Amino acid sequence: MKLRTISELLSQDFVSSEVDIKGWVRTFRANRFIALNDGSTINNIQCVVDFETFDEALLKRITTGAAIHIKGDLVESQGKGQNVEIQVKELKVLGDSDPETYPIQPKKHSFEFLRENAHLRTRTNTFSAVMRLRSSLSFAIHKYFNENGFYYVHTPIITGSDAEGAGEMFRVTNLNAEKPPLNQEGDVDYSKDFFGKETNLTVSGQLEAETYAMSLGKVYTFGPTFRAENSNTSRHLAEFWMIEPEVAFMDLAGNMDLAEDFMKFVIKYILKNNHEDLEFLDARLQDEDKAKPQAERNEMTLIEKLHFVTENNFKRVSYTEAIDILRDSTPNKKKKFKYIIKDWGTDLQSEHERFLVEKHFKCPVILFDYPANIKAFYMRLNDDGKTVRAMDILFPGIGEIVGGAQREERLEVLKQRMAAINIPEEDLWWYLDLRKFGTAVHAGFGLGFERLVMFATGMSNIRDVIPFPRTPQNAEF
Ligand code: 4AD
Ligand code: MG
Secondary structure (H helix, E strand, O other), rough: EEEEEHHHHOOOOOOOOEEEEEOOOOOEEEOOOEEEOOOOOOEEEEOOOOOOOOOHHHHHOOOOOOOOEEEEEEHHHOOOOOOOEEEEEEEEEEEOOOOOOOOOOOOOHHHHHHOOOOOHHHHHHHHHHHHHHHHHHHHHHHHHHHHOOEEEOOOOEEOOOOOOOOOOOOOOOOOOOOOOOOOOOOOOOHHOOOOOOOOOOOOHHHHHHHHHHHHHHHHEEEEEEEOOOOOOOOOOOEEEEEEEEEEEOOOHHHHHHHHHHHHHHHHHHHHHOOHHHHHHHHHHHHHEEEEEOOHHHHOHHHHHHHHHHHHOOOOEEEHHHHHHHHHOOOHHOOOOOOOOOOOOOOOOOOHHHHHHHHHHHHHEEEEEEEHHHHHOOOOOOOOOOOOOEEEEEEEOOEEEEEEEEOOOOOOOHHHHHHHHOOOOHHHHHHHHOOOOOOOOOOEEEEEEHHHHHHHOOOOHHHOOOOOOOOEEEEEOO
């Protein structure tokens, strides 16, 4: 007999056949009904034991969290709440679980508590649903690019360059931390380090991806990125995953079209393929909403919000227009914003982004043409000499989810931009080479994967959408 998953048993017709199944006990009721889950679906299967035919000592070992093996007949259920159930004929406990100390009791746990038990939290409905969705989204991302002629590039994790020029990097070294070799000036001598120079964990695969776009045409990276920014917020991680497409001969308008089409595709994919998990998370969110005051409740359910994104155009607005809207907005005039918008040129904070998306436009927004001095050096300078062809996509409940740009393809302009912020040309000689040998218009963007998973699952803390979050002062597991 083939071992089946619960998902198979519930979705295909195995009624009146003998089945073989393994999983973990969620609950055991009335010494008779086992709710079993194996991770293949949010649904448990009910296994009915006739306590007279089984040893009492064996039944005692069927506790929440135990791993068990069951053989029996799949039959139409007598009771309410499920269509089918298993009449148990053989039962083996594969691994006991101490009911006194098992952290995941069949009751509601706080997310904080579950974060401390991240090694067991996927045994709950919420976290198993979130992580199945994470897996589906990542598959959908590869599917989209694969079907649209993109090549998948594995850009390096260890790098000598700071792509974003923000200096928020984790150093990679094998020098002796207590007694590092020093040079004549008394500074640490990195020429003695493993790579013969200072290296870091990458903050973005973009610069390397650009080299591949300028030969393979359409490429993307999808890998872990690392930022040592000390921001302990619900939207920042020190280790997160980023999707970065990069396309030759594409300008900013093409970049916006690509990002919008791509995001709609992956959301449609989960609406089609992860319905049960989404329904569960949707109900969870509605439940959570009931406890909130009216004003703080979500205007749309999770599934409505996902449909809304797939069915409506993203609103495209220039930075300059956005500043005008914000300057005239009620929260700005009434000084409700923490950072008051006064002049053109100030960077937007997440409160401003969320105002634009959630209160003003009430739909996803693409902001473009930002002031050059608040954006990275590689973005293409506009003819006005003060803005660059940058774009950020802002989502309801999330704020910035995508950051991208058309890249500066003119050698001289790029050199000037680098000089202005003291990036030595020697450090990025290979990046400058792209502008010497067959330079061309090109563009790309970075999508923060965890922010997408937050949006898709309705989870409000980024720590709850990645298996083992890395944040300041925390790298457990
Ligand atoms: O806007 P960012 O910094 O852009 C880049 O890194 C570009 N090189 C991307 C490109 O054009 N290829 O980051 C891109 C996205 C952000 O919009 C956000 O969604 C996410 O990455 N992100 C983070 N997600 C979680 N934790 C953090 N600390 C993040 N920092 C950025
Ligand atoms: Mg950004």
